[in-house]
Amino acid sequence: MRDGAAIQDQIPDNHCFGCGPQNDHGLQIKSYWRGENESVCEFTPLPHHCAGPTRYLNGGIIATVIDCHTICTAIADGYRQAGRDTGTGNKIWYATGKLEVQYRAPAEIDEPVELTAKILERTERKTVLSCELKSAGRLCATANVVAVRVPDNW
Numbered sequence: 001m002r003d004g005a006a007i008q009d010q011i012p013d014n015h016c017f018g019c020g021p022q023n024d025h026g027l028q029i030k031s032y033w034r035g036e037n038e039s040v041c042e043f044t045p046l047p048h049h050c051a052g053p054t055r056y057l058n059g060g061i062i063a064t065v066i067d068c069h070t071i072c073t074a075i076a077d078g079y080r081q082a083g084r085d086t087g088t089g090n091k092i093w094y095a096t097g098k099l100e101v102q103y104r105a106p107a108e109i110d111e112p113v114e115l116t117a118k119i120l121e122r123t124e125r126k127t128v129l130s131c132e133l134k135s136a137g138r139l140c141a142t143a144n145v146v147a148v149r150v151p152d153n154w
């Protein structure tokens with residue numbers, strides 16, 4: 001179950017490698033709200049996203065999709081907290097202050113990965129999130145992320 005349009009399709013001017021619709025060479029992940037404090041994303045790896053062994057997903061790609069899914073969730077939450085639809089009015093931007101990933105099991109390259117992010121804490125300046133990444137129902141990575149609000153000229 002997921003709510004509404006993709007968060008990334010509502011955030012303007014995003015050229016990010018992991019989540020920017022404006023980046024033709026990027027991963028272009030899509031994230032969706034699932035309720036108040038949770039968001040989901042499904043990403044289908046391509047063969048060249050592999051690790052050393054071609055059957056497993058590269059760890060940097062795993063970190064990137066977690067990074068982008070959680071930061072976009074923080075951005076959309078920033079708009080929610082301001083009482084505005086995502087992407088409307090003054091821009092709200094967050095950058096990654098901390099990204100801590102634990103790689104628990106390899107993710108198969110030929111299976112989609114499913115991410116679930118949860119907002120644990122929010123203040124004026126930062127949002128703290130956790131994230132789980134599963135492949136074929138198996139928990140492959142968990143992460144803690146600190147998203148820090150930055151000015152819109154960042």
Ligand SMILES: CCCCCCCC/C=C\CCCCCCCC(=O)SCCNC(=O)CCNC(=O)[C@H](O)C(C)(C)COP(=O)(O)OP(=O)(O)OC[C@H]1O[C@@H](n2cnc3c(N)ncnc32)[C@H](O)[C@@H]1OP(=O)(O)O
Nearest residue numbers: 013014016068071093094095096097098125126146148154
């Ligand atoms: C890309 C974002 C926005 C710009 C562009 C938008 C256009 C498109 C729109 C949208 C799409 C965006 C999608 C992006 C997705 C991917 C995101 C990335 O990959 S971002 C690139 C990698 N990250 C960096 O390069 C940061 C480099 N670091 C910094 O710039 C600063 O260090 C920064 C902003 C992270 C912190 O700046 P300070 O040091 O001035 O902030 P202080 O006031 O000290 O901290 C504020 C709060 O955050 C906590 N904090 C800061 N860093 C922390 C850390 N490393 N660990 C834990 N907490 C931390 C502090 O403890 C403080 O918390 P307390 O208010 O006291 O509760």
